[in-house]
Amino acid sequence: MKKVVVHVREDGRRDVENALEGLRYTISLVQDVYEITTYTPEENLDNLIEKIRDKLDLEHPENMIEVSSPDFVVSSLLERFEKDVDGQEETTPVEKLLDTIKGYETLDLDKLALTSIAGLIALSGLLLDNETIIIGAMLLSPIMGPIYGFAVYAALGMIQDALRCIGVLAALLLGVFVLAAVATFLISLVMPLGPTDEITTRLVLNPIYTLMAVLLGFAAAVAFNKGTTEVIAGVAIAAAIIPPTVVAGFIQILDPIQLFSSALLVIGQIVGLMAGALVAVALLKIEPRRPHEKAVARRYRKWSVVTTIILFALLLWLTTFMWI
Incomplete structure (x- = not known):
């Protein structure tokens, strides 16, 4: 399981939310920059990053994508996601x-x-x-x-x-x-x-x-x-x-x-x-x-x-x- 945090300015927030359509995420505002947090199985990480990058203007220094590996996540929703992708080929993100x-x-x-x-x-x-x-x-x-x-x-x-x-x-x-x-x-x-x-x-x-x-x-x-x-x-x-x-x-x-x-x-x-x-x-x-x-x-x-x-x-x- 991977934790994905997207830092985005106000003018790009809607685009990032569209990229995350179908996923559960949280949004917080930190010093005029929105932090959108979601979780995804490792098998889906590369595709998710690609969707976000297509919508996120990385020319702005405030915009960035942060990926980390939490020790563990307890969530029935994420467990269902993992079952859905079980058996899919895992690919390593280019980054x-x-x-x-x-x-x-x-x-x-x-x-x-x-x-x-x-x-x-x-x-x-x-x-x-x-x-x-x-x-x-x-x-x-x-x-x-x-x-x-x-x-x-x-x-x-x-x-x-x-x-x-x-x-x-x-x-x-x-x-x-x-x-x-x-x-x-x-x-x-x-x-x-x-x-x-x-x-x-x-x-x-x-x-x-x-x-x-x-x-x-x-x-x-x-x-x-x-x-x-x-x-x-x-x-x-x-x-x-x-x-x-x-x-x-x-x-x-x-x-x-x-x-x-x-x-x-x-x-x-x-x-x-x-x-x-x-x-x-x-x-x-x-x-x-x-x-x-x-x-x-x-x-x-x-x-x-x-x-x-x-x-x-x-x-x-x-x-x-x-x-x-």
């Missing part, structure tokens, strides 16, 4: 999605530090041939955010923010690659290094890795959309992309000849994860509210999907060719 991914399009020191530390820990696990340490390192990495942010921004037609998310992802992985290369070089000065079993398995190109990345991207995006925290949803993503990036940095120092195949594996994982996330947001029907915004979003979404499919097909062909 909530945007709030969820806010900040993923910007690079900050915290993200860079956490990802770099995760890379160093993963390098330790790779050198020690310890899978537990490698997986444990993934708990620190915030790598899921930019991938999910890219998919949602692309679905909403916010292409500049989507490209910024790709830039943030590239910067984070570049930091991991450089740090892994520097650490490998420094360690090699004091002790001999060689590829362990965990490193060797990430040097073999296999098209199954790319297909697995698609499934991981899809599953993580769905989990993230349903409210799963980034740490939990991102572990699988980080496990799929951080160790191969660390291996690429390791190989850059000890065996540069294999860098191409290692880099190709990393790129294949990235494209696969993005492809899976795009499929997920499409099936979740994430799109803008207004018709003209939907048209723009569809155009950009098609561009993103076509580009991703071409890259995915190319990488899949390359990995299959080199694997054979």
Whole structure:
């Protein structure tokens, strides 16, 4: 159950009441601004917000829509509403999605530090041939955010923010690659290094890795959309992309000849994860509210999907060719 409070000026009050036709609501006047309060099941929230936004002029700073989750509501009327919508598909409001991914399009020191530390820990696990340490390192990495942010921004037609998310992802992985290369070089000065079993398995190109990345991207995006925290949803993503990036940095120092195949594996994982996330947001029907915004979003979404499919097909062909 959600509580919706609409703050509206006198000249827009009637329009908002028309949007709430059929619902029970209360009205109070606070400093020349009306506060209209109603309750709705979560399944109806997105449609209700769309109706209110169509009637509410948000150009005025006094007008706003406030949504919150009360601990509980005791009402026979609301219980009947919940029974009526029982079984309907629940959709996440666009505003909530945007709030969820806010900040993923910007690079900050915290993200860079956490990802770099995760890379160093993963390098330790790779050198020690310890899978537990490698997986444990993934708990620190915030790598899921930019991938999910890219998919949602692309679905909403916010292409500049989507490209910024790709830039943030590239910067984070570049930091991991450089740090892994520097650490490998420094360690090699004091002790001999060689590829362990965990490193060797990430040097073999296999098209199954790319297909697995698609499934991981899809599953993580769905989990993230349903409210799963980034740490939990991102572990699988980080496990799929951080160790191969660390291996690429390791190989850059000890065996540069294999860098191409290692880099190709990393790129294949990235494209696969993005492809899976795009499929997920499409099936979740994430799109803008207004018709003209939907048209723009569809155009950009098609561009993103076509580009991703071409890259995915190319990488899949390359990995299959080199694997054979």
